[in-house]
Amino acid sequence: MWDPPTKDDLRIGLEAAQEGLSMGPKTQRERDYLGAIQIFYQNAGSESHGIRAKRYETAMELLHTHYPQDSEAAILYALSLIANASLKDETYANQKKATLILAPIILQQPQHPGVAHYIMTIAQGVAGTFQVSVAPTNGFNAPVSLSVSGLPTGFTFQFSPPSVTPAAGQAANATLTISAGASTAQPPTGYLASSEMPCKNVAAVISIATPLKQSSENWRLGGELLSRRFPS
Structure with missing residues (x-):
């Protein structure tokens, strides 16, 4: 097309x-x-x-x-x-x-x-908000730090809160907001969840606006599109 x-x-x-x-x-x-x-x-x-x-x-x-x-x-x-x-x-x-x-x-x-x-493109002046869920398995209950890698120049991100601690059998949630600045490039972007407990880091490619689910030995990480704001 x-x-x-x-x-x-x-x-x-x-x-x-x-x-x-x-x-x-x-x-x-x-x-x-x-x-x-x-x-x-x-x-x-x-x-x-x-x-x-x-x-x-x-x-x-x-x-x-x-x-x-x-x-x-x-x-x-x-x-x-x-x-x-x-x-x-x-x-x-x-x-x-x-x-x-x-x-x-x-x-x-x-x-x-x-x-x-x-739906992965975020144009200039547009922001996307996602709900990130860390669900424990095998009794995992350690703090998990969240970060983003691979953002193009002019893009910013914020996790709220920046780290979560899932309780036994219960998921812990955080909100990820990605905002586009002067650049309108759209390379793949991922967020990373990590913990000091013995387990694998979970890197999940979300391509700006992609809900996702990936798993490791001790937890799984999910993302869900909540909203997408455009200039009025």
Whole structure:
């Protein structure tokens, strides 16, 4: 969606969509999906990539409206919004709309392979807030220090509180806030939980806005998107 496909990719994509439609999909939902992607690939010789991408966005919006419980329709619609966002739009209208769509989905499907990637960008002047949870296993109950590594220039972070001590059988929580300054770069970012007790450190890549769950021998660390603030 970001870059125009090659001529071969356009041909292959159109043929695949047409073949799928010719096979007689069993449901209207299947026909709608195939019709939406066909819109993107057809008329490539006479219409620009931008026009076709916008038309695909419109088709996915309709599909999302018709099937509001279909998370994949919502995700693909959000993807089209992000891909078609104008670089000159400093209100981040498309990104805001996409985030509102994706935020509840990633809480329901934290392991989804695409959702986190689609919402990972923090633009200039934007802050993201996460709930970090340290849940003890095997009787672990030592203090855990929290920190962030890999932030690009101009980004800042704050944990509140900066360290937690989980009680036996109970998770300890902290709030992580990441704020974007002058830089709008988006390399992977991770937060690190460490303890002086004999156990493994837990480093979790969150790519700015990715809820996550990773485990070690003695604890597990989870992150959950709470909010995302944009300039008004």
